[in-house]
Amino acid sequence: xxxxxxxxxxIKQPPDxxxxxxxxxxxxxxxxxxxxxxPELHQxxxxxxxFVVREDAQLLYGFSSQTERELFRHLLKVNGxxxxxxxxxxxxxxxxxxxxxxxxxxxxxLSRIPGVGKKTAERLVxxxxxxLPKAEASSSTGVAVSAPVPSVSVxxxxxxxxxxxxxxxxxxxxxxxxxxxxxxxxxxxxRQALRASLN
Numbered sequence: 001x002x003x004x005x006x007x008x009x010x011i012k013q014p015p016d017x018x019x020x021x022x023x024x025x026x027x028x029x030x031x032x033x034x035x036x037x038x039p040e041l042h043q044x045x046x047x048x049x050x051f052v053v054r055e056d057a058q059l060l061y062g063f064s065s066q067t068e069r070e071l072f073r074h075l076l077k078v079n080g081x082x083x084x085x086x087x088x089x090x091x092x093x094x095x096x097x098x099x100x101x102x103x104x105x106x107x108x109x110l111s112r113i114p115g116v117g118k119k120t121a122e123r124l125v126x127x128x129x130x131x132l133p134k135a136e137a138s139s140s141t142g143v144a145v146s147a148p149v150p151s152v153s154v155x156x157x158x159x160x161x162x163x164x165x166x167x168x169x170x171x172x173x174x175x176x177x178x179x180x181x182x183x184x185x186x187x188x189x190x191r192q193a194l195r196a197s198l199n
Contacts, residue, residue: 001051002049002051002060003048003049003051004046004047004048004049005019005021005026005028005046005047005049005060005062006021006044006045006046006047007019007020007021007022007026007044007045008020008042008043008044008045009038009039009040009041009042009043009044009045010025010041010042011041012035012038012041013157013160013161013186014030014032014035014157014158014160014161014164014186014187014190015029015030015031015032015035015087015091015161015164015165016028016029016030016164017029017030017038017047017062019045019047026060027060028047028049028060028061028062029059029060029061029062029087029164030047030061030062030063031061031062031063031068031072031087031090031091032091032092032161032165032187032190032191032194033063033064033068033090033091033094034047034062034063034064034068035187035190036187036191037064038064038187047062047063047064048062048063048064048065048066048068048069049061049062049063049069050063050069050072050073052083059083061083061087063090067095068090068094068095070095071090071095071098071132072086072087072090074128074131074132075089075090075124075128077127078123078124078127078128079123079127080120080123081120081124084115084165084166085113085114085115085116085120085166087165088113088114088115088116088165088166089113089116091165091194092113092194092197092198093198098132099132099133102124102125102128102129102132103129103132105125105129107121107122107125109198110124110125112197112198113198114162114165114166114167114168114171115166154184154185154186154189155176155177155180155189157186158176158179158186158189158190158193159172159173159176161186161190162175162176162190162193162194175193175194175196175197176189176190176193178192178193178196179192179193
């Protein structure tokens with residue numbers, strides 16, 4: 001089991017990362033919440049990881065905090081929730097926000113997450129309400145806002161990241177369109193789009 005990686009950040013293209021750990025490159029899929037906390041390229045970063053082995057692939061998922069990884073692992077234990085859906089959920093809201101939604105049984109908000117229908121949302125509430133602690137009145141991890149990177153494909157990268165999280169092409173394009181030409185970085189554009197879609 002690979003539980004933690006510390007290395008140089010070579011590539012960050014949501015939701016994919018490439019870390020150089022002592023000369024070995026690890027491909028990691030990270031939540032968008034983690035993306036907000038990443039340093040600049042070629043800086044050192046530490047990620048808590050979850051290793052998934054399938055018949056056709058071996059996948060690493062990375063998180064900036066143990067709390068976020070713990071939530072991801074709780075989600076995987078819910079019937080019908082796979083890594084892709086779990087990553088979309090963790091990307092859409094912080095662990096604190098998710099706890100609040102679960103304990104409030106807010107089915108409507110959960111159903112706005114890509115791939116989460118009403119039945120899955122109800123299952124999440126039923127199965128996780130007793131496993132997750134009641135949300136405390138603490139704020140979520142601070143967000144590191146990166147400077148806008150001039151690129152003709154910022155919007156395309158943001159759309160691709162939403163597609164990777166399970167949104168449909170038309171939906172992803174519509175979500176990002178509202179934030180084009182605002183000088184936002186890819187991470188900030190995705191964050192704004194996700195927050196708007198879940199509120």
